[in-house]
Amino acid sequence: MKNNDEFYVPYIEGSLGKKTKKTLKRFVIGAILLIIVSGFIFSFSQKPFKNSAFELTSTTKITGVFHENPYPMLKVKIAKNSYKNILLLGFGKSSANPFLKKLRNEIKDLNGKTLSIEGNLIYYNGKTLIQITDDEKVTLDNDSKTKIPSKEIISQITLQGEIIDPKCYFGVMKPGKGKIHRSCAVRCISGGIPPVLATTDNNNMSQYFLLTDLKGNAINNDILSYIGKPSELKGIVENMEDWYILKINIEDISILNEKSKIY
Template sequence: MEKKDEFYIGYADTVGQETKSSIRRFVLTALGLLIVGAVLFGSFQKEASNSTFDFDTPTKISGTYYEAPYPMLRVELTENTFKDILLLGFGKFGANAYLDNIKKSEVNINGKHLTIEGNLIYYNGKTLLQIDDSHKIDLDNSKKKNFILPQAMGTQEVVGEIVDPKCYFGVMKPGYGKIHRSCAALCISGGIPPVLVASEANAVSEYFLLTDLKGNPIHKDIIPYIGIPSKLKGEVEKMEDWYIMRIDVSEIEKLEKESSIY
C-alpha cells in the first residue's frame, strides 16, 4: 500500500510521527551547524589585546611636562630611568583644554614639574593618562627638571596604520582598521594625537607620533588616511620610548593590502 505524506495543520491536528522526526532532524542539524560555525568563526579571530584602561581607578603621576608637540609627562621610574606618558583629555578630546589653567599662570610650562591625577591606559610598553578635570593638575616650581632634547634618527620610510592612541592602547578592542575609522576620526579631530603603528608578524611594534614638516600637531588633515595600511616617509626623532615623525601628509601612500597591525 502506497504511503501517504502527512499533512499537518497546527491548529487542527496533532503532530504526526513523520513531522516530529523531520523537526527533530532539522533542529539537530541546525544546532550542529551552529556549533561548527561558531568554532570556525572563533578560530579565525585575532586575540584581544591585553591592553588596560583604569577607568575607575584614578592615579596621581608626577613628572616634567613638555610638548613635542603633543602634551607629555616625563616620569622618573627609578634613578636615571624615565618614561614618557602621553596625556589625553576625557572622551574624544586632547589634553590641551585641561591644561589651560596652568598655561595661563605661567609664561611657558615646558620643563615644569606637574602632578596630574587621571586614569592610566597602558599596552605594549606604552603608557597614556586621561585627564578629566583641570583642577586635578598641580604645578610645583620647586622640583628639579628632567628634560632632554630629542634624539635625531634620520629619514625613515615606514609601513603601518594610523590610529588614535586612546582607543588603540586601551579603550576599544579592536581600536584599528576600517571598522574603527569613524571613531578614530572623531578622536583625532578632537585633539588626540595621531599615531602610526608599524607592526610585523612577530608582534614587534613601533609607534610614531605624527607631526607636520615643521613639527606642529596635525589632526584633520590626516583623517583621510586613518585605519588604512599606508607608507609614510619623514624625519624621525626619539623621545625616550616614543618616536616622532615629521611628515608631508600629501605624500602618504595608501596601500592595497590587509591591515598591517597584528
C-alpha cells in the first residue's frame, strides 16, 4: 500500500481520510443537484391538466326532465329560458341503465317524467355529466309528462377526430391520455358509456358529438375497434340544444394514417 493511500475502517472512528471525505462530499452535492435539475426537467415536460372537474368526494342533487334517446339524460333548468342536458352515467365503467332499472320497474315509461338524481358531477368544455352510485338516489319528482328536447337535423357532414369515452376524458381521469387510457375507454364504452367523437374546427375549438347508428340508436360494441384512432366519419348531424348527435354507418368509418392526439 502506498503512503498516500487512505484506508477506511468502518468501526474505527475518525479513520475516514480527507480525500475520501472530499470525494463523498462532491458525490452527494452532485447527486442532489442532479435530482433537482431532473425534477425541473420532468415537471416542465409534462402536459398541463385539463380544466375539467370530477366531484368525487361530494354529491350534487339535480332535478330535471328525463329523456333516453339516444342515451339517458336529464334536462335541467339552470337559468330563465336556459337549460343543460346532463349525460347520465353509472358508477365505474357502467352506463346509467342499471341504476335506472328499479325506477323503470315501477314506472314503465320514464321519458318526459321529472326525476331527481343525486351523484358526482363531471364537467369540462361546456359539457356536464353525472355519475350515479346508488339507485336509491334516483327518484320520481313529478309523474306528469313534460316536453323532452327536440332534435333538429342540420346536414350531412364529414368529420375527422377520435372516438373517446366521455367519462374519463371529461374529468374522471387527468390527463386521461395515453395508450393505457385508450384501453380504459374501450372498457367504459363496452360497459355502456356513450361513445363521443372529439374533433376540432378551423379555430381549434373542441367539438363533441354523441354517436348513434343511422336510426338514432345507441352504439357501443360495434365501435370498440375505432376508439382512440384518428378517423374520418360521415353522417347526419342533429342538434339537441347543447349537444350534437352524429348518426353514422359503422362501415363508413375510415381510419386515418395519423398518430392519436388523445391516446
